[in-house]
Amino acid sequence: MNKKAIIIGSGIGGISASIHLSKLGYQVDVYEQAEKPGGKLNEIREGGFRFDTGPSLFTLPNLVDNLIELSGSSSKDIFKYDKLENVCRYYFTDGTVFNAWSDTEKFASEASRVFNEPKSNVENYLNRVKEMYDLSADLFIFKPFARFSTLRSKAGKKVATKIHKLDMLLSMHKRNKRSFRSKKLVQLFNRYGTYNGSNPYKAPATLNMIAHLEHNDGAFFPEKGMYSIVTTLVDRAKAMGVKFHFNKKVDRVLVDGKKLIGVEIDHEKIEADKVISDMDVTNFYKHLMPKKKLPLRLKIMEKSSSAIIFYLGINRTFPDLDVHNILFADNYKEEFDYLFKRKRTYHDPTVYIFISNKSTKTDAPSGCENWFVMINAPVNIGQYTEEVLSDVRANVLKKINSMLNVDIESHIVFEEMGNPITIEEKTSSAGGAIYGGSSNSRLSAFLRHPNKHSKIKDLHFVGGSVHPGGGIPLCIASAGIVAEDIKNEIIDQQ
Ligand SMILES: Cc1cc2nc3c(=O)[nH]c(=O)nc-3n(C[C@H](O)[C@H](O)[C@H](O)COP(=O)(O)OP(=O)(O)OC[C@H]3O[C@@H](n4cnc5c(N)ncnc54)[C@H](O)[C@@H]3O)c2cc1C
Structure with missing residues (x-):
């Protein structure tokens, strides 16, 4: 049996x-x-709109x-996805717009054109984070870490001889500041700290390797959505x-x-x-x-951040927006102080807008868009009153209006919210933390x-x-x- x-x-x-x-x-x-x-x-389907409720970056x-191969089938036949040409479109408060092209050469050229950053700085940085990933992925990601057998394995020995390459002594921000002249490029690469719910001003620079996945390897999107x-x-x-x-x-x-x-x-x-x-x-x-x-x-590990998400059915289209868009906060450092020290949301938050129907047309009715609007938020420690959540909504809409020059509220035809409380209710994640520990x-x-x-x-x-x-x-x-x-x-x- x-x-x-x-x-x-x-x-x-x-x-x-x-x-x-x-x-x-x-x-x-x-x-x-x-x-x-x-x-x-997960997903929500309502009024002709389909929203992926959580992950959007693949x-x-x-x-x-x-996994599909392991199950005895062929991925080519049943699961199709496309590589995104533009990984993300970034909007800065001074009106600068930057396309983070997936192609490394194109990305470096864009950084040189828009930020006046020497192309070699970008290329060197992407090479360095690739080297970090190649060196350590086997040890940090695909093996049971902190086990004697792993540390003694080929992957463990490889890391031991080149441990300095992992850049564990500086924070992500400090390394990024030393790598680029442009403050905007530093902010852009700091953002990768949020990909595992961490604070880039504290997290070790080893995590800069997350950028390798999107910029050297590529960001993808499943044809039928996440x-x-x-x-x-x-x-x-x-x-x-x-x-x-x-x-x-x-x-x-x-x-x-x-x-x-x-x-x-x-x-x-x-x-x-x-x-x-x-x-x-x-x-x-x-x-x-x-x-x-x-x-x-589990008692001493600081929790990762959570999120507040607005799933918005929008009754018009925005040709300038892409699948992934970021409207940056002006003071990124202060935003993270709010999230991790004060455990409160920030009044001028960085707003992420993900529009899957830019890629999967059937995700919204014709002439409409399905907006997943997310800000990072601290885990729930009892601070999320109705008043606080209503202030968050007002701040998010204000940010969208000012940066995209629109009155977005007048275009909302469907709305639902996810927040640290609902994330814990629906998935049993302590405090609504998205990634467990930071x-x-x-x-x-x-x-x-x-x-x-x-x-x-x-x-x-x-x-x-x-x-x-x-x-x-x-x-x-x-x-x-x-x-x-x-x-x-x-x-x-x-
Ligand atoms: C808003 C948001 C945005 C994100 N963005 C990204 C992204 O862009 N890219 C990315 O890769 N990741 C992203 N993530 C993170 C990603 O979603 C998670 O890391 C991943 O999906 C977690 O999977 P899991 O296996 O830990 O299980 P979970 O998704 O945490 O699911 C656990 C399951 O266990 C069930 N369960 C819990 N307790 C019990 C019980 N007692 N009995 C039975 N069932 C139980 C729950 O109902 C739930 O279905 C995001 C997450 C969120 C919330």
Whole structure:
């Protein structure tokens, strides 16, 4: 008889784990508290509009391709995506507009033309972040970090001899300031700190390697929108025999000392050989194993930022806008002080506008656009009163009006809001943190919860709140690490 694996949660980490475990011969059941899969990677359909509710930036698509291949199908046939020519259009408060072309040569030329930055500065920087990524991805992303075997592996030894290349001593901002003459270019590259919910004025410059993914490797967009990543992978998992159970909340993980028994759902005990949690790890310990102490690392690790998002159906088109657009705050440093020190939203926030129907035409009715308007926001510590959220809305609309010279409110025909409270309600992420912990210190990589429980050997963890971190590619990588661990256990038992 097949061994049984239970997966708690159908976020991208859980779905990826289900494909891996099924491939390893497990009978897999995924229990999801919501009515549909995806967790933060989700969608709203209303009044002819379709909105991706969470992730909008898609990098390393080959990781999704690999899962599809693993499931026995071909990505070329069922999951198509395009490389974006323009990664993002940036608007600055002095009226400067900058297109961050995907092509490195074009990007460097644009930086030279618009910011008067020597092209060589941009090229050297992109080469350096590529080198950092190539050097460390195996160690930081695709292997179980901070494990003796990893540090002694080929990847570990490679990093050990070139550790200085990882630029761990400076902050992202300090390195960027030393790399570019243009303050605007420094701000643009500082923004990559937000890609894992961190503060670029604190996070180590190692994180500058995030820019490599968009600028050397490329940013992509699925032809049918971000949520098609979920629907495609769930379909593949089902074809392999994985069973998904929706509206089923796991209440407890059952253990007997160090031995895993299974889970409890609606007072029913369901036994399993393996349990893999894709749930935010802080809330996992608090709610599913309340008798176990919250690990110290989770107590001391600063939470990542959250977000406030307005999903707006707009009854006109904006030909100047692209798929991804940023309206920058004037004082970026102060914005991050508000987010991480004062734990409040900033009155002149950086506003991100994502319009998927620029690429996927069917996402909005003809003559309309589907705007996903997002600002970074601190995690919920009780500060989000109705009044605060209404002020945020007013500040966001004011920013859009002033920078795009429009009265946007008069064009809104559909509106819904997501915020740290709703993110926690819908996905059980502590405080609504988007990426679990932040990377605001040099120790962060070591503080992330590992992918395996330290004592209960059949309990594993995937998803954005554990190693290697948040974002679609890293969540998929976490499932690969768990699969590798289980594969090794199977080999050891033979
Ligand atoms: C607004 C926003 C913008 C983002 N932008 C990007 C982006 O552009 N690019 C990018 O790569 N990433 C982005 N992210 C991050 C990305 O969405 C996440 O890192 C990733 O989707 C998290 O996946 P996960 O596997 O951790 O699971 P989650 O998405 O956190 O899902 C966990 C699932 O577990 C379920 N669950 C929890 N507890 C239980 C229980 N007890 N029983 C049963 N089910 C349970 C939840 O309902 C949920 O479905 C963004 C996130 C947000 C919110």
